[in-house]
Amino acid sequence: MTYELVSGLETHIELSTKTKIFCGCTTAFGSEPNTNCCPICIGLPGTLPKLNHQVVRYAIMAGLATNCQINNISKMDRKNYVYPDLSKAYQVSQFDKPLCKNGYITLDSGKKINILRIHIEEDAGKLVHERGDTFVDYNRGGVPLIEIVTEPDFRSIDEVKEYVEKLQLIMKYVGVSDCKMQEGSLRCDVNISVRPQGEEKLGTRTEIKNMNSFTFMAKALQYEYDRQIDVIESGEQVIQETRRYNDDTGETESMRGKEDAHDYRYFREPDLVTISTTDEEIEQIRSLLPELPSAKLDRYINEYGISATDAAIIAKYRKVAEFFDEACEGVKAQKIVSNLIISQIFRRFPTDGEKEDFEISITAKMLNDLVLLIDNGKLNMNLAKSTLEKMLDTGKPVSELVSEKDLSGVDESALRQICEEIVSANPSAVSDFKNGKTNAFKSLIGGVMKATKGRADAMLATKILEELIK
Amino acid sequence: MEKTKGKIKYLGELLRNKEISCQELTTKYLESINQDNGKLNAYVSVTEQEALDTAKAVDKKIASGEELSPLEGIPMTLKDNISTKDIETTCCSKILQGYVPIYNATVWDLLKSQNAVLLGKTNMDEFAMGSSCETSCFGGANNPHNLAHVAGGSSGGVASAVGGNIAAYGLGSDTGGSIRQPASFCGLVGLKPTYGAVSRYGLIAYASSLDQIGPITSTVEDAALVFDAISKKDPMDSTSQGGAEPTLAKLNQDIKGLKIGVAKEYFEGVRDDVKKALEQSIKTYVSLGAQIVYFDLPVLKYALPVYYILACAEASSNLGRYDSIRYGYRTDENYHSIHEMICKTRSEGFGKEVQRRILLGTYVLSSGYYDAYYKKAQRLRGAVVKAFQNAFQSCDVILTPTVPMTAFEQGFSSKDQIETYQTDICTVPINIAGLPAISIPCGFDSKGLPIGMQLIGNTFCESTILNAAYQFENACANQIYKNVDLGVKL
Numbered sequence: 018m019t020y021e022l023v024s025g026l027e028t029h030i031e032l033s034t035k036t037k038i039f040c041g042c043t044t045a046f047g048s049e050p051n052t053n054c055c056p057i058c059i060g061l062p063g064t065l066p067k068l069n070h071q072v073v074r075y076a077i078m079a080g081l082a083t084n085c086q087i088n089n090i091s092k093m094d095r096k097n098y099v100y101p102d103l104s105k106a107y108q109v110s111q112f113d114k115p116l117c118k119n120g121y122i123t124l125d126s127g128k129k130i131n132i133l134r135i136h137i138e139e140d141a142g143k144l145v146h147e148r149g150d151t152f153v154d155y156n157r158g159g160v161p162l163i164e165i166v167t168e169p170d171f172r173s174i175d176e177v178k179e180y181v182e183k184l185q186l187i188m189k190y191v192g193v194s195d196c197k198m199q200e201g202s203l204r205c206d207v208n209i210s211v212r213p214q215g216e217e218k219l220g221t222r223t224e225i226k227n228m229n230s231f232t233f234m235a236k237a238l239q240y241e242y243d244r245q246i247d248v249i250e251s252g253e254q255v256i257q258e259t260r261r262y263n264d265d266t267g268e269t270e271s272m273r274g275k276e277d278a279h280d281y282r283y284f285r286e287p288d289l290v291t292i293s294t295t296d297e298e299i300e301q302i303r304s305l306l307p308e309l310p311s312a313k314l315d316r317y318i319n320e321y322g323i324s325a326t327d328a329a330i331i332a333k334y335r336k337v338a339e340f341f342d343e344a345c346e347g348v349k350a351q352k353i354v355s356n357l358i359i360s361q362i363f364r365r366f367p368t369d370g371e372k373e374d375f376e377i378s379i380t381a382k383m384l385n386d387l388v389l390l391i392d393n394g395k396l397n398m399n400l401a402k403s404t405l406e407k408m409l410d411t412g413k414p415v416s417e418l419v420s421e422k423d424l425s426g427v428d429e430s431a432l433r434q435i436c437e438e439i440v441s442a443n444p445s446a447v448s449d450f451k452n453g454k455t456n457a458f459k460s461l462i463g464g465v466m467k468a469t470k471g472r473a474d475a476m477l478a479t480k481i482l483e484e485l486i487k
Numbered sequence: 488m489e490k491t492k493g494k495i496k497y498l499g500e501l502l503r504n505k506e507i508s509c510q511e512l513t514t515k516y517l518e519s520i521n522q523d524n525g526k527l528n529a530y531v532s533v534t535e536q537e538a539l540d541t542a543k544a545v546d547k548k549i550a551s552g553e554e555l556s557p558l559e560g561i562p563m564t565l566k567d568n569i570s571t572k573d574i575e576t577t578c579c580s581k582i583l584q585g586y587v588p589i590y591n592a593t594v595w596d597l598l599k600s601q602n603a604v605l606l607g608k609t610n611m612d613e614f615a616m617g618s619s620c621e622t623s624c625f626g627g628a629n630n631p632h633n634l635a636h637v638a639g640g641s642s643g644g645v646a647s648a649v650g651g652n653i654a655a656y657g658l659g660s661d662t663g664g665s666i667r668q669p670a671s672f673c674g675l676v677g678l679k680p681t682y683g684a685v686s687r688y689g690l691i692a693y694a695s696s697l698d699q700i701g702p703i704t705s706t707v708e709d710a711a712l713v714f715d716a717i718s719k720k721d722p723m724d725s726t727s728q729g730g731a732e733p734t735l736a737k738l739n740q741d742i743k744g745l746k747i748g749v750a751k752e753y754f755e756g757v758r759d760d761v762k763k764a765l766e767q768s769i770k771t772y773v774s775l776g777a778q779i780v781y782f783d784l785p786v787l788k789y790a791l792p793v794y795y796i797l798a799c800a801e802a803s804s805n806l807g808r809y810d811s812i813r814y815g816y817r818t819d820e821n822y823h824s825i826h827e828m829i830c831k832t833r834s835e836g837f838g839k840e841v842q843r844r845i846l847l848g849t850y851v852l853s854s855g856y857y858d859a860y861y862k863k864a865q866r867l868r869g870a871v872v873k874a875f876q877n878a879f880q881s882c883d884v885i886l887t888p889t890v891p892m893t894a895f896e897q898g899f900s901s902k903d904q905i906e907t908y909q910t911d912i913c914t915v916p917i918n919i920a921g922l923p924a925i926s927i928p929c930g931f932d933s934k935g936l937p938i939g940m941q942l943i944g945n946t947f948c949e950s951t952i953l954n955a956a957y958q959f960e961n962a963c964a965n966q967i968y969k970n971v972d973l974g975v976k977l
Binding site for chain 2: 056059060061062063064065066067068095097099101104105106107151153280282283284287288289290
């Protein structure tokens with residue numbers, strides 16, 4: 018029998034606000050343990066939370082970017098549980114009135130993955146196990162998170178992967194998070210069940226917690242899918258439980274069963290007031306949203322005529338896409354820009370991470386200047402490429418690397434004059450060509466290039482020569 | 488000293504007129520604490536150095552001819568649940584033994600910036616849970632009018648200290664009556680401000696949606712003075728809105744035509760002598776030109792269960808953080824897991840009443856019980872709020888007893904919890920509705936124990952109830968205040 022995978026995702030994303038959700042402490046990653054803390058975020062008796070409104074704005078941006086409705090009235094709740102990294106013994110989160118609801122992300126196949134809700138909450142600290150002891154680092158406590166919950170809409174591991182990648186890209190574009198899985202700023206809990214193909218009823222689900230890499234997630238899902246099928250095939254029943262993925266064994270293992278499930282005793286956080294957002298405020302935030310990856314892709318392919326593969330590579334990195342867009346300003350053939358970026362500039366940014374950060378020595382305006390010269394026929398491709406290399410090496414603009422003289426004589430009228438001179442100076446080559454010796458044309462072109470010291474646009478020179486000889 | 492003249496103003500004049508230096512005044516108070524705190528058990532810690540340092544600074548100002556602000560140099564105390572930087576703050580619980588805050592509560596910052604002289608931290612029911620101060624891990628505070636009776640609770644230590652003249656005034660906190668009830672028991676004035684009038688930042692939470700800090704003082708004028716100094720919108724407390732307007736300047740306004748509401752439900756189950764004193768007070772008000780408006784308040788019967796459900800629910804969450812990992816008491820017993828360490832610590836560190844309320848609160852929030860208890864209580868809270876709103880359509884002030892009785896004998900509370908809870912009936916509805924209320928003395932019982940009258944105002948109408956109380960105080964000061972033979976005599 019074949020089994021269908023049914024999966025839903027809860028994704029936690031750390032927001033990249035400068036300060037924490039309820040106090041002024043920095044959210045910087047990688048500081049000495051317990052140095053980014055204050056009485057509020059370590060929950061000292063008597064302290065009160067103070068909502069960072071940037072968190073609300075970022076969450077609304079995330080919601081709008083994933084087609085969510087924004088609740089005008091929202092509130093914070095306490096989720097009570099005891100764990101040493103949770104300094105107040107409750108997490109301030111949102112229970113029944115999340116900030117955003119009913120959104121979706123569209124996969125390449127056109128399938129929509131429905132987003133049930135997005136809510137804001139505080140992160141907990143972290144346990145550190147060292148020298149046989151356990152320590153608590155509260156630096157991460159109070160870092161703002163959004164939790165994005167989908168419907169159980171996934172039917173394959175590839176869909177899950179594609180969704181997370183798309184989500185990650187959208188959040189990076191919107192600028193609300195750096196979504197670095199390895200630093201834990203994007204973590205997924207996956208709900209998974211299986212059912213015989215064609216069956217309507219959902220199977221019993223398990224939840225795999227805290228996956229912070231694509232590889233782990235794919236492995237864990239595959240393992241759990243196979244495991245559940247084995248359980249069913251052997252005539253047993255899948256138990257509803259929380260599991261974790263152990264990378265050493267490549268297996269998922271039980272963390273706690275349904276009977277040990279936490280009773281979080283949610284209730285309204287009395288220390289904070291209602292979060293109300295007007296429609297005007299929502300629209301104002303919407304107007305600040307940048308163009309999203311899907312729209313960019315669409316524009317690159319349909320307006321710029323760039324191949325889908327190339328367009329996807331450019332749109333995959335927010336900084337590259339922004340650089341590309343700026344470099345395309347006023348350019349007729351945007352394809353030249355994407356080609357220069359992908360075939361030439363990217364040689365200097367071989368890894369994903371480097372493309373991500375895209376710390377390039379020249380500005381987009383500088384590339385734009387260069388491409389406009391190509392566009393206007395003042396610079397041929399070969400010269401343009403070598404100039405770009407020099408620009409990337411030195412960080413200097415094209416005006417400092419190519420002299421006026423280099424650029425002179427290559428515009429169309431100047432080129433026509435040179436071509437005319439070459440034609441009249443080489444009557445034998447002209448007649449050879451007319452007699453069918455195609456090689457003779459090459460010597461004419463060679464003459465033009467020599468006369469212009471290689472600055473001429475070969476295509477244009479060919480066109481002019483052909484006109485003159487005919 | 489005249490009985491209605493504000494004590495704070497009186498002491499301030501002594502300082503300004505250089506009849507006594509601030510250091511002498513402070514020393515007098517410190518000496519009297521030394522002498523009488525053994526009888527009262529009002530203070531759980533004395534901050535002699537802090538007090539003398541501040542006094543010295545004040546004397547310097549006086550010597551240089553600088554103007555003193557109203558609370559400057561006046562010796563006072565804080566309930567031990569108000570965070571004081573570098574000064575141990577325990578909530579009178581074993582679980583917070585040795586806990587020294589690294590920051591100041593906003594109210595203490597405000598007072599300290601005026602050079603208030605902090606004599607020490609005062610006794611209270613553990614985590615403010617109790618009506619007699621007897622759940623304190625330091626034992627209860629005693630009533631200055633009769634040491635065999637309790638000072639009340641939970642701010643019993645403040646009331647005992649102010650009533651026993653070993654502090655000029657103090658700040659307490661009131662979640663269900665914890666300022667007004669001990670003020671009533673000790674013959675003092677206690678003001679529970681509108682929820683949001685005073686910042687809660689630094690007040691160690693019992694029930695966050697009900698807690699409010701306020702003054703316990705010897706006279707109404709003192710209460711107005713202190714309230715004006717602490718009611719301020721605080722960016723550190725999102726629920727704070729600040730006071731409506733300064734109240735001190737609004738005292739001494741004619742109350743002719745003031746509509747005073749009286750609800751019969753508020754007088755059910757009230758002891759006869761208390762009822763009689765209240766009836767006499769109503770007559771006084773009539774003679775002052777006030778108009779009495781009778782109305783029904785049937786929702787009152789829900790107030791107690793609503794209070795105990797909501798307060799315990801919030802407490803169960805607020806007190807979850809005492810796990811001994813970061814501060815406070817940790818069990819000496821062996822433990823094999825962090826879970827066991829936390830369990831043992833909490834079982835040993837919390838007293839019985841606190842454990843009872845944590846369990847009750849955990850229960851009412853648990854899935855399966857939430858709807859029947861917590862949710863229903865929230866709905867009823869709305870009904871209580873509405874009932875008071877309606878009442879204030881037809882009156883300016885509501886007059887009730889503060890407590891249906893006078894100060895309990897020691898040990899009363901531990902005998903019958905339910906009966907003790909019931910003594911909160913007059914005060915808890917006010918916290919549920921978030922309203923301001925003041926308790927002022929209105930007579931004595933046959934044993935000479937003070938009887939308290941509560942005046943309730945509409946939200947942010949502190950000046951209305953303070954003025955009404957002030958007029959009453961002026962009319963019958965000789966019948967409501969009595970000197971006790973304790974503490975500083977000036």
